[in-house]
Amino acid sequence: MTKPADARSADTEPADRSAGAGSGDGPAFDAAELRTLLDGRWASVREKVRASLRENDLSNADHLDTESHRARTLEQLRLLAKSGVPELGFPVAQGGGGDQGGSVVSLELLAGNLSLMVKSGVQWGLFGGAVVALGTERHHERYLRDIMSAELPGCFAMTETGHGSDVQRLRTTATYDPATQEFVVHTPHEAARKEYIGNAARDGRMAVVFAQLITAGKSHGVHALLVPIRDEAGNPREGVRIEDCGRKAGLNGVDNGRLYFDQVRVPRENLLNRYGDVAEDGTYTSPIDSEGKRFFTMLGTLIRGRISVAGTSGSAAKLALEIALRYADARRQFDRPGSDQEVVVLDYLAHQRKLLPALAKSFALHFAQEELVQALDEVQRTGDERAQRELESRAAGLKAVTTWHATHTIQTCREACGGAGYLTENQLAGLKADTDVFTTFEGDNTVLLQLVAKGLLTNYKDQFDGIGTLGLAKFVADQFVGAVIERSAAHSIVQRIIDASNKDDILDRGWQLKAFEDREEHVLDGLGRRLRKANKDNAFEVFNDAQDHVLRAARVHIDRLVLESFVAAVDRCADPRNAALLDKVCDLYALTIIEEDKAWFLEHERISARRAKSITQAVNTLCGELRPHAVDLVEAFGIPRQWLTAPIATGAESARQDAQIAHDRTHPLP
Structure with a gap:
């Protein structure tokens, strides 16, 4: 340089x-x-x-075409993963540094390549951060090492087309089926699609999906679940529809996409259950009684x-x-x-x-x-x-x-x-x-x-x-x-x-x-x-x-x-x-x-x-x-x-x- x-x-x-x-x-x-x-x-x-x-x-790769820029940013993400810097904000038990402050500071220094900064923020701050903050030991042990190494590229699927800032009223549903002990994740209409989701259009294999949790016909408010969106070969999973948001005014090294779910089934264990859990029979429990307080507590951890x-x-x-x-x-x-x-x-x-x-x-x-x-x-x-x-x-x-x-x-x-x-x-x-x-x-x-x-x-x-x-x-x-x-x-x-x-x-x-x-x-x-x-x-x-x-x-x-x-x-x-x-x-x-x-x-x-x-x-x-x-x-x-x-x-x-x-x-x- x-x-x-x-x-x-x-x-x-x-x-x-x-x-x-x-x-x-x-x-x-x-x-x-x-x-x-x-x-x-x-x-x-x-x-x-x-x-x-x-x-x-x-270095910034803004001079490349969209596909090449995205590929280069993913390559840089993996280079950064090898440096050990992204591990700072993750729990010590899984090989991290346990230093959220250091993790934030490290991202500040990527301001010369903002596509890399945003993709890093999605992978380790939002996707990984949600697993840390909203998940429990079973999620940490199973996923965090692969998230830190970028072997498991992921998404943070909160925003919807119809309720962008009004997260509490988003419309994606996760309905529990006690017969199979699975959650059925579903996009009920076009306005409920997940919008502008980083890592979704090209690289993400799993998403933290925010949805209205329903058990026994009752809604318990917004919760987060881990939903696989692509297989190992990079193909969309059954029931998952992915669209590319296309070229943007900037940050074209980030593959923003839209996600739709058509009765997608995930195991009960995929619920990030720190603040709310569902038993095998569908019984819902939470350490926080108030749905409103539970929602804002969950968001506060992010x-x-x-x-x-x-x-x-x-x-x-x-x-x-x-x-x-x-x-x-x-x-x-x-x-x-x-x-x-x-x-x-x-x-x-x-x-x-x-x-x-x-x-x-x-x-x-x-x-x-x-x-x-x-x-x-x-x-x-x-x-x-x-x-x-x-x-x-x-x-x-x-x-x-x-x-x-x-x-x-x-x-x-x-x-x-x-x-x-x-x-x-x-x-x-x-x-x-x-x-x-x-x-x-x-x-x-x-x-x-x-x-x-x-x-x-x-x-x-x-x-x-x-x-x-x-x-x-x-x-x-x-x-x-x-x-x-x-x-x-x-x-x-x-x-x-x-x-x-x-x-x-x-x-x-x-x-x-x-x-x-x-x-x-x-x-x-x-x-x-x-x-x-x-x-x-x-x-x-x-x-x-x-x-x-x-x-x-x-x-x-x-x-x-x-x-x-x-x-x-x-x-x-x-x-x-x-x-x-x-x-x-x-x-x-x-x-x-x-x-x-x-x-x-x-x-x-x-x-x-x-x-x-x-x-x-x-x-x-x-x-x-x-x-x-x-x-x-x-x-x-x-x-x-x-x-x-x-x-x-x-x-x-x-x-x-x-x-x-x-x-x-x-x-x-x-």
Whole structure:
């Protein structure tokens, strides 16, 4: 693979330097220590994956036709299986590493070949993960080793055409027949077909199928079963119909397909029975009495896939930023007055404004993702139900925010690179196509934000229910004079900032955190008042009318969590030079979020018009101060060098332009 001319190889320690190529002066920072901070708890896993990528050719195969691309991706999946990396998330008893956090982190580093990442996620995260989480010892012993080695390629068949996001009401059935001790899996109509199923069109031999479990004429809700879909020769099993979804906008190394089942019989033992089992005579038992709670408990155990999508989206955005920033740090356009040198594109404030706030947000989301993975590991070890619910909410929100960030950032990077960004060889077009679907798989983002808001409202209701009669009276009185109270609260929070003439006040971390907290509390209070009007007759209309408010409550909640994660990371930073630099990156993230939501802060009198202008000025200043470090900052993420192939990022385009400039000097226009 071609390596960037001025980039550090992934197999060397990052050097201690103060700025990227073509940048100005600035205080030095320890790039090696920053890499250590960013690699975090799973630094050894990240290094193991980087080493595997150096030893195996897992390069993107988007240039191939669909069939060849799929074949190459399967070959790469098996190469990856031999590296030992996929075993990380599986139980120790079956030869795995017992480290779900490490498994998630390993997938993040595959962002340069997203077809391989998604196929890996299907095989080991979804298919294998479902067998681990929903199955019991008999399933683990029989299947997990073959799943880890990729000898048993599998599918995760949940989504249906007719009930995409409404999993609880899917229509595939699994009806128990006590006479033969088998389940009969059936697709009752066209809309109940399993849709967009990865590994289904070409390679999968078995599927984890989610279906309504029926015994003795009674439905017990959605359960999962292992259903063979192909024989050893690759032919569909009797009663199984498979269709190819066809070529997609991206991810064409993944063989997405549709599955139909026509009275397909599987043994009783194929039921993944951790949360619900059926005896030989058809008697159903479950450790969880409530069907609803059982359903959400089952889904909650599968949260790893959603967390992986968030992490990989963030990594794809980082790769796009490294390409765009390297190009911007080498590309020159237009003369600088009084100089014979053209201006480096990254020296233009407008260009800094495009890329550096996105870089700051990538740092913020990176640290938030790290905390999310740590929470996953904690829940895995403790089984704490409350922590599990908090994990599910945070994972839903971060998946939504991070995938939207990736979509926006990659498009911004494409535009920042001009026509060069549209060329396939420069990677951005492929990244854009491959990540676009991330906003809607593993949960549609709009639905996920509603899940976040639901959790917030549950907590809000719990607090409301516990305040007692006197507290309730005070609450009602407070709402009655809400306009006055709101202005007073705003003044108590930011009066010093509004009246101050020194813009440094908006760089006060306490003020930034309080601004985010206050916005979240206010939005949630307003939503609570709107939804309190609901009753059994108008519940849908009230909720539907407030849906914009619901989504906003979730977004501002996640903004606050992300900022807190960033602040905590700065506090962990041992090197004072790095802490000072990260402090500026954190400022840029916080003030950019406030600037983007300036209308709310002005409308609710949290900032004055003068303060709003100061925030914009501060963002501009921070962009200028971070500009000398931009390339080093994005490189500190440690994106494997195998993934950085774009000529505009590897020095080839820079050399071409230098030659053009030299020619122009010796051959001036007449």
